Every structure is written in structure tokens, then in C-alpha cells.
Amino acid sequence: MRRRDPLARKGLLRRLPQAWRQPLAVVGGVLVVAWIVVALAAPVLAPHDPLAQELPRLAAPGPGHWFGTDQLGRDILSRVMYGARVSIPLTLLLVALSVLIGGLLGACAGYFGRWVDETIMRVADLVFAFPTVILAMVVAAALGASLTNAVLAVLVVAWPAYARVTRGLVLGVREREFVLSGRLLGFSVWRSLRVDVLPNVTGPVLVLATLDIGTALLLLSGLSFLGLGAKPPSPEWGAMVASGVEVFDSWWVATFPGLAILTVVLAFNFLGDTLRDALDPRTARAIKERAL
């Protein structure tokens, strides 16, 4: 038997369709769908092989290569399209993993309390005590420059936000009658967490995750920009912007991959911002406070 907090459930369902009527959410949604289509259909859509060095070098945008070519004679439009296959799935995986790890740890902290809570939350506090890029940079550099390690590094700095939010939400429902009655009926700890607590936590955590996709992509591409993520010749957007630094009078080399990052991040922020507004203003405020 699944039991949710009836009020929270009703509010969420009633307010969600309203969210979609917001123009920002529509723009965000369209942009996200467009990028997913580009990522999936890149082999069909891209006019050139993203790795082939067959065009004139550093050609300005024009017919045949609408975004111009880079210093190795590769088509930038094709590389930006293929870049969506690198950055978007990795960012989504990254956020999913942070939700999973942070959520699980936060739920344990909130549910068990005492030393479990203290240990997990003090570790989270310590991670919060560092500016994210610097900590991620140290982890990425120490693990060795690769895209996988960059993802791990961002994961290290991303999970505590979810741990905090989940802990707060779990604390809020832990003492509620329906949780207690479940425990009295003989639910195991895990069953109680899964059946009674989890459904009341997912909404706000998902909003935070939507807002976090943009931040995660910015961080991941930032690490690649610093040379701590994707290795050449991979068409990763951050690394492409970095290659534009060397030839910055050929503005198109860095501009288009940067625009790609901007539009993806913006799309998810449009969506997340609308979702946050649409949810119960009280929870929305709670999320903001705990997320930061």
C-alpha cells in the first residue's frame, strides 16, 4: 500500500499543468527537446565528420560550414552537434548520481538521526566549506585528466546539496502519523523509508535536480576548459572553447560551442525556475534555503 501525504500530492498535480502554461517553461522545454533531438540524430544531421580534418583551416562561417572551421580544419557545426552527445548524457548521469548518493545519505541522516546524522552532515559541511571549482579542480587533477574523472570530481562537490535537502524533508515527515503507524505495523526501516518517506521527498528534490543540471554542465565544461576533463579530439564544448583561446581572433571557434553550453543551461534553468514557482511556495522557499 502506497501512502503519500494527500495534501502534497494534490497540490503537485494541480499546479504542474499551470507550470506548462508559462512561456519560460515552454521555451525551456522546446530547447531541451531540440538539443535531445540534435544529440540523438547528430550522425544524420551533422554535415561533416566531427573529427575529419578535411576543410580549410580557420575558415570563417559561410556556406558549407555555417559555424566555420577550427585550426585543424574540422567543421565546428558538426562538432557542436556531436558535442551534445558528450555533454548532455554525462550531465544527466552526473545529476542522477548526485541525487541518488546525496538523497540516500540525506535520508539516512534524517531518518536515523544521532551520530549517523552528525557524521554525514559534518562531511557535507566540509565540502560546502570549499568553493566548488577549486575542490573539483583538485580532485580532477589528482585523479588524472579525463572526462570520467571530471564527472567524479563534480560528483564529490554536488552530492551535499541533495543530502541537506533530503535530510530536511525527511526530518519533516519522520514523526508524522502515517510513518509512525507504518513502523508500528512492523515495516522494516527500508520499507518505511521507501513506501512512506520517499514519495514525500521526491517532488522538491526533483526541482532542485532540474535547477542543478545547468550548474553541473557549467562545472563539467569548466573543468574541460581548464584541460582537466575531455581530451582532444573529443568534441566536448568546454574543451572546444579552450581551443578557441589559442586562436581568439577567429571568434567563431570559441563562440559557437559556448553558445551551445549557454542554451542548454538556460533551458534547464527556465524549466527549473518555473517548476519551483509552481510548487507550493512554502516548499519552494525551503528548497532555496537548504540548497544553499
Added chain:
Amino acid sequence: MHPLARFLIRRILLAVLMAWGITLVTFVLTNLVPGDPVAANLGQRALGDPAIVAQWRAEHGLDKPLWQQYLIHLQGLVQGDLGMSQQSHRPVGQDLAEFVPATLELAGAAILVSLVLGVGFGVVAALRRDRLSDHALRVLSLIGISVPTFWLALLAFYVFFYRLQLTPGSGRVDVALGLAPPVTGLQTVDALLAGRWDIFASAAGHLVTPALVLALYTIGLLTRFTRSAVLEVLGQDYVRAARAKGLPGRTILFRYVLRSALVPIITVAGLAFGSLLSGTVLVEAIFAWPGVGQYAYKSATTLDLPAVMGVGLVVGIVYLVINLIVDVLYGVIDPRVRLQ
């Protein structure tokens, strides 16, 4: 004891505890991860010679057990010794003393700009709720938090310096002028202290573009938060009462609304300072700003462990101090906090 004093002492003790935690985290992080500092610092040929490798390890204390290394590290820290940088062959403390002021100047200018513009925009958006200017500011602030800083820095450098030649290029001042005699390490302040208006103008000019680029994210963030904080206060009964008794709009805004909206705004501003420090790593690289961000990047990529630990410690402590100031400001602004 005065409640504010007790509040302060508790917060400072907590900060010291956190600082110790930071030394532990930087140490564990930089030591337990698989990167090998020997491989990062010695050339290929030296690596093949076990004698050289062993000598290098002994020289940097890497042959001792980990807990001993940490105790030595901690003992040094207490005496103000951050170790020797393996790259610059200078004490890390000396390196940091040179680079930290440059970053503080940049981040300080950026946070000032963000506070003025972010809070200003946020108040305007809240007062003109659901009108065109509110919607426009919402879109603008969302764009602000979505722009990749490193890309914007590059674009600004290309457009304003390379194309339009409106702003000076990289670095902190024109090379021809030289640096002002160091007092605070902040070029603009030192130039004023020395009475060198030419250096001040050059330093301020060099500061504008990187500071604005760096500030964009925090402006966006602060606009959003100020808007919701002000809206919340605007709905309170005492604001309605103030309006009902006919107080002028300006008095209501500054005395009643902004004062209590400031508490959440200051929290976010303190946290935003952390994201500014993060941003400096990316912005300093483009503008060749000789700050701690570039130093952090160089030492992280060469696995210069003492330097990395030093940066982690100093940046972590700067962040702690900022949050301590935020906590104290709470107490000053909001008497309820002091009593808790």
C-alpha cells in the same frame, strides 16, 4: 556576558573547528587520490632512476607514514609554515601572499558590483511585480546564471579589447607604469596611498572587465533572491500598517522592507562570494590576472601538493571568515538571532 559577545565566541570557535577540518580534508584529498606527485614533477629520465626518486621523496617528506606527514604538516601550519612549492621552489606562504591580494581585489570589486546591481534589480522586480520590467529582469537574471564564465570572459576580451579597444588588455596595470609600492597588495588602494593617480586609473581600468564578467553570475543570483525576499516582506502586516498610516514610500522601503529583507540577501551574498572565488579560476586564466586562481590551476595540474593544500586552506579560511562576518551581520541586523 553580552549576548552578542557570547554569540561571537561560539561562532569563532566553530570556525576554528571548521578550519581544522579543512586542513584534514585538503590533506586527505591530496594524499589518498591516485595521482603520483613524483611522476608529475620529475622528468621521464629522472623517473627511471630509483635513487633520484627516493631522494626526491625523502626531500619532500613523502617517505614517512601518512599520519606522520599530516602531523608534520599541521605543526608547520601552526608555525605559519605552509611548506615549499615544488614548482616555484619558494615557500607556499610567500607565493600566496603575492597572489591572494590580486584575487581579493578582483573578487571584492565583483561582489560590490553584484550587491549594488543585484539588490537594486531585485527591489525593482519586486516593486513592479508581474509587470514587463519584472519579467525582463527574470529572464536577464536567469541568463546571468546560465552563461559559462570562461566563455563570457573570452568574448569580453575579444570584443572590448581586441575589436573595440575600449578596455586595457591583460594583467593588473600597464607594464610601462609598473606596480605601486606594495602596502595592502590591492593595486587600486596602493596607488591611492602612493598618490599615483596614473597607476590608480590604469589599475581600475584593468579591473573593470574581469570584475563585471565575474559578477554576472552573482548579479543574477542576488536579483532572484532579493526579489523573493522583498516580496515576502511586502506581504507582512507591519508593512501594510506602515502604508495605512501614510508613511512615504521611501521610508517604508528603506526602514521597513529592506532592513528585514537584508537577512536572506546577506546569506546569499556570503555564499555567492564562494562562487566568485570559484569563478576567479576561470576568469584569471583569460585575463592573465596574477591571482590565486591561476596559482591553484597551475599547482593542481602539476600535483604540487603543498601549494594545493595551501590554496585549499587559504581559500577555505577566506570563505569561513566571510560566513563568520555574515553571521555577525545577522546579529547586528536582526536582534532575534542574538537571543537564540
